[in-house]
Amino acid sequence: MILFAFLAQTLRIAIPYLFAASGGVVSERSGLVALGLEGYMLGGAFCGAIASYYSGNPWIGLLGAVAGGVAIALLYAVAAIRFRADQVVVGIAINLLIIGATRFFLRLFFHSSANSPRVSGFGDERVGSGLVALAGNPLIWLGVLAVAGVAWMLYRTPFGLRLRATGEHPAAAVSVGIPVDRVRYLAAALSGGLAALGGAYLSLDQHQFSAEMTAGRGFIALAATIFGRWDPFRAALACLLFAAAETLQIQLQGTQVVPSQFVEMIPFALTIVALAGVVGRAVPPAALGKVAE
Amino acid sequence: MKRQLQEAVLPAIVALLIAAIVGDVLILAFGQSPGTVYRLLLEGTWGNAYGFGQVLYKTTTLTFTGLAVALGLRAGLFNVGAESQLAAGGFVAALVGLMLPAGLPAIVTLPVYLLAAAIGGGVVGAVPGALRARFGAHEVITTIMLNYIVLALLNYLVAAHLKVEGTLHTQDIQAGALARLSDFVPAFHGSAANVVLFLALAVAAALWWFLFRTKQGYEIRATGLQPEAAEYGGVKVGAVWWKVMALSGAIAGVGGLNFVLGYKHYYEDAFASGAGFVGIAVAIVGRNHPVGVVLAALLFATMSQGGLAVNAVVPKQIVDVLQAVVIIAVAASVPEVRRVLRRGGNR
Numbered sequence A: 001m002i003l004f005a006f007l008a009q010t011l012r013i014a015i016p017y018l019f020a021a022s023g024g025v026v027s028e029r030s031g032l033v034a035l036g037l038e039g040y041m042l043g044g045a046f047c048g049a050i051a052s053y054y055s056g057n058p059w060i061g062l063l064g065a066v067a068g069g070v071a072i073a074l075l076y077a078v079a080a081i082r083f084r085a086d087q088v089v090v091g092i093a094i095n096l097l098i099i100g101a102t103r104f105f106l107r108l109f110f111h112s113s114a115n116s117p118r119v120s121g122f123g124d125e126r127v128g129s130g131l132v133a134l135a136g137n138p139l140i141w142l143g144v145l146a147v148a149g150v151a152w153m154l155y156r157t158p159f160g161l162r163l164r165a166t167g168e169h170p171a172a173a174v175s176v177g178i179p180v181d182r183v184r185y186l187a188a189a190l191s192g193g194l195a196a197l198g199g200a201y202l203s204l205d206q207h208q209f210s211a212e213m214t215a216g217r218g219f220i221a222l223a224a225t226i227f228g229r230w231d232p233f234r235a236a237l238a239c240l241l242f243a244a245a246e247t248l249q250i251q252l253q254g255t256q257v258v259p260s261q262f263v264e265m266i267p268f269a270l271t272i273v274a275l276a277g278v279v280g281r282a283v284p285p286a287a288l289g290k291v292a293e
Numbered sequence B: 001m002k003r004q005l006q007e008a009v010l011p012a013i014v015a016l017l018i019a020a021i022v023g024d025v026l027i028l029a030f031g032q033s034p035g036t037v038y039r040l041l042l043e044g045t046w047g048n049a050y051g052f053g054q055v056l057y058k059t060t061t062l063t064f065t066g067l068a069v070a071l072g073l074r075a076g077l078f079n080v081g082a083e084s085q086l087a088a089g090g091f092v093a094a095l096v097g098l099m100l101p102a103g104l105p106a107i108v109t110l111p112v113y114l115l116a117a118a119i120g121g122g123v124v125g126a127v128p129g130a131l132r133a134r135f136g137a138h139e140v141i142t143t144i145m146l147n148y149i150v151l152a153l154l155n156y157l158v159a160a161h162l163k164v165e166g167t168l169h170t171q172d173i174q175a176g177a178l179a180r181l182s183d184f185v186p187a188f189h190g191s192a193a194n195v196v197l198f199l200a201l202a203v204a205a206a207l208w209w210f211l212f213r214t215k216q217g218y219e220i221r222a223t224g225l226q227p228e229a230a231e232y233g234g235v236k237v238g239a240v241w242w243k244v245m246a247l248s249g250a251i252a253g254v255g256g257l258n259f260v261l262g263y264k265h266y267y268e269d270a271f272a273s274g275a276g277f278v279g280i281a282v283a284i285v286g287r288n289h290p291v292g293v294v295l296a297a298l299l300f301a302t303m304s305q306g307g308l309a310v311n312a313v314v315p316k317q318i319v320d321v322l323q324a325v326v327i328i329a330v331a332a333s334v335p336e337v338r339r340v341l342r343r344g345g346n347r
Helices: A002-029 A037-055 A058-082 A087-110 A131-135 A138-156 A158-168 A170-175 A180-205 A217-227 A232-252 A260-276 B002-029 B034-045 B049-074 B082-099 B106-135 B139-162 B196-213 B215-225 B227-232 B237-254 B256-264 B275-285 B290-310 B317-346
Strands: none
Touching: A002 A037, A002 A131, A002 A138, A002 A158, A002 A180, A002 A217, A002 A232, A037 A058, A037 A087, A037 A180, A037 A217, A058 A087, A058 A180, A058 B317, A087 B275, A087 B317, A138 A158, A138 A180, A138 A232, A158 A170, A158 A180, A170 A180, A180 A217, A217 A232, A217 A260, A217 B139, A232 A260, A260 B106, A260 B139, B002 B034, B002 B317, B034 B049, B034 B290, B049 B082, B049 B196, B049 B215, B049 B237, B049 B256, B049 B275, B049 B290, B082 B106, B082 B139, B082 B237, B082 B256, B082 B275, B106 B139, B106 B237, B106 B256, B196 B215, B196 B237, B196 B256, B196 B290, B215 B227, B215 B237, B227 B237, B237 B256, B275 B290, B275 B317, B290 B317
């Protein structure tokens, strides 16, 4: 029973990571640095809550979240592709922009700089938080589907092949007639939509948007993308690993075995180790962050 | 030369215009008049001595983090870790300060504090530099990851070992508090501006001299422009990378003195509160030139203090939005401006 509770909690924590890391894989494999994941998630959480609040329907909330995430990601893509702006700079700025904008609009819509009112979400609180309640939340299934879908798209479809070619060698891709810029716009939109679903999971699960509620999860998802070596399944495993560590820390809380701050470091420390190549180096897509000429 | 200056300044002007338009829209959406809000913003920052003192205080920290990022970019390295380097510098300085006896003269303590802060930030900066030079691990990712690791570690050390009960800060440091500007100009009374401001300006001047007037500075800039060519020309690029990252971290770390020694006289958890990230914006808008960095730091400090001045009328987060708009607009218009100017030049 304890094992089930552990698994349920791990999965709950992992779902937003799964969405965002899938988006991170898509973005980075196309050559676009995915530093804006945090912003997409936060924007998705906010738009999801707004759309659900005004419609009373969490499914409309999901649509709103996707629309918001796609719009934010396209803003990033236009700056990075059309205007050839530095992807790292714009990615960081996108996060600052969304943190500020969500707080601004929170006050505009709800006269509060901290929380939205209660919105309708998924899941019936009467069932509790075990595996049964979890299975009733459609976003759990969508999250698993996102990983499989991205893997299928990336490795089994012509578009996925083009996307990978664009990220590895854009000049070669252009020479065989691949519309590199269009592929990257699509990849950006897809990553924004996916990460936004991860954000919407948070706000709809808590039936409320609160300021900065993603709290760095976008960066944990980026860590999972890199630790998973830009492969959807490995990234998903990384998400589960990071989530399991968090779960363990929550379960151990109060026992003072390991201070929580050290558990927080795990995803980031593992990513540095992976990049330094202590056990098989993680090699990024060759054209990551580069302008396609 | 004239075109260089145009290339450097035009993107910032374009960005400010775009930010003003976005700001107008947001202010109107909130049902306020842009004229009123902008006037409030100016009055609360440059319009009175206290507000201006606060601007100078914020300018000080942002100058350090901006210079740190700019130095990295000159070597082709993107230091996203100024946030944790700033915190680590302030932390080590405070740690040393807690051990120093009260009453030591500033001539003794100041060099000690400088060294401590530089070491604190420098070590945090050197790690990603060495990882890049030795393993090719990209510094953007490693500095971001190190931010989380270092800030969590400092949070643990303060929360578990060093805090005064009921707070998240250390005990007061007895030795070597620095003079506030209000000690010389009473009108600044109440503002946190202090003499670390002059240290920031001195570091900016020294960095200019170092980058543009010394052999090492030339090697750094050559590495940034074209590492392969620099290596071919006899520059040890790997060594430049880790040394630049160490120096960059040290500069950000010394910025911690502004809060720890100039303002509060203790280390407080999370005191950096985004100044390291805004330092990236400062470096980008200042076009990685020490003079530009100081001016950009003044601009961003004005915006951030201005947010507090207008908060009663529109949410202060409007300023965060506008800062982000400025960053995106500058980043997007730099290549565009260069293209247009160069095409014009060839005609």
